[in-house]
Amino acid sequence: xxxxxxxxxxxxxxxxxxxxxxxxxxxxxxxxxxxxxxxxxxxxxxxxxxxxxxxxxxxxxxxxxxxxxxxxxxxxxxxxxxxxxxxxxxxxxxxxxxxxxxxxxxxxxxx
Amino acid sequence: xxxxxxxxxxxxxxxxxxxxxxxxxxxxxxxxxxxxxxxxxxxxxxxxxxxxxxxxxxxxxxxxxxxxxxxxxxxxxxxxxxxxxxxxxxxxxxxxxxxxxxxxxxxxxxxxxxx
Numbered sequence: 001x002x003x004x005x006x007x008x009x010x011x012x013x014x015x016x017x018x019x020x021x022x023x024x025x026x027x028x029x030x031x032x033x034x035x036x037x038x039x040x041x042x043x044x045x046x047x048x049x050x051x052x053x054x055x056x057x058x059x060x061x062x063x064x065x066x067x068x069x070x071x072x073x074x075x076x077x078x079x080x081x082x083x084x085x086x087x088x089x090x091x092x093x094x095x096x097x098x099x100x101x102x103x104x105x106x107x108x109x110x111x
Numbered sequence: 112x113x114x115x116x117x118x119x120x121x122x123x124x125x126x127x128x129x130x131x132x133x134x135x136x137x138x139x140x141x142x143x144x145x146x147x148x149x150x151x152x153x154x155x156x157x158x159x160x161x162x163x164x165x166x167x168x169x170x171x172x173x174x175x176x177x178x179x180x181x182x183x184x185x186x187x188x189x190x191x192x193x194x195x196x197x198x199x200x201x202x203x204x205x206x207x208x209x210x211x212x213x214x215x216x217x218x219x220x221x222x223x224x225x226x
Binding site: 034036042043044045046049089098099100101102103104 | 113153154155156159167169201209214215216217218219220
């Protein structure tokens with residue numbers, strides 16, 4: 001099955017700086033890569049996703065890049081704000097069901 | 112609010128017991144997915160139902176079972192509970208069978224504590 005590794009496990013950034021989280025996956029058949037944000041005690045919320053027919057996708061301060069050859073994808077958050085503090089999960093799947101999640105990155109934005 | 116509802120919010124029970132968690136998908140969604148989130152195992156896919164039929168299976172224990180009813184709500188049954196079953200259980204829903212253009216929306220979760 002799919003195995004997703006996520007780094008770093010914790011990330012502390014100064015407000016206004018950028019944050020980058022990287023994930024690698026093992027199954028070359030995977031073609032759907034969502035990112036979820038989870039605040040303490042709350043549900044995971046989809047923030048952005050990318051499919052294998054594109055290399056990059058942006059949504060305001062968030063961007064995701066995908067390198068299918070190297071089997072890795074990354075989340076970039078620019079101009080970080082305190083409300084960006086949360087746990088971020090990457091995931092990979094051949095289809096949107098049966099998602100395999102990374103272990104999560106705890107992002108802390110320092111004011 | 113994603114539109115996915117789960118009950119109960121919290122559940123405290125003893126080892127060896129059986130519990131049922133309930134999920135109602137977003138209006139119009141036909142698929143329901145169950146996930147377990149624990150500190151040591153992270154977020155793990157358990158099972159998916161589509162329009163009443165089991166569609167995909169993940170790391171679901173034999174002590175656990177699920178079903179989806181004609182009104183599309185789903186129940187996850189956990190039996191012979193062990194301390195290690197303590198976790199957050201999320202359900203999610205999507206509009207179809209899980210095609211490439213679909214997105215899963217998560218419910219608020221049920222926190223299960225087994226004592």
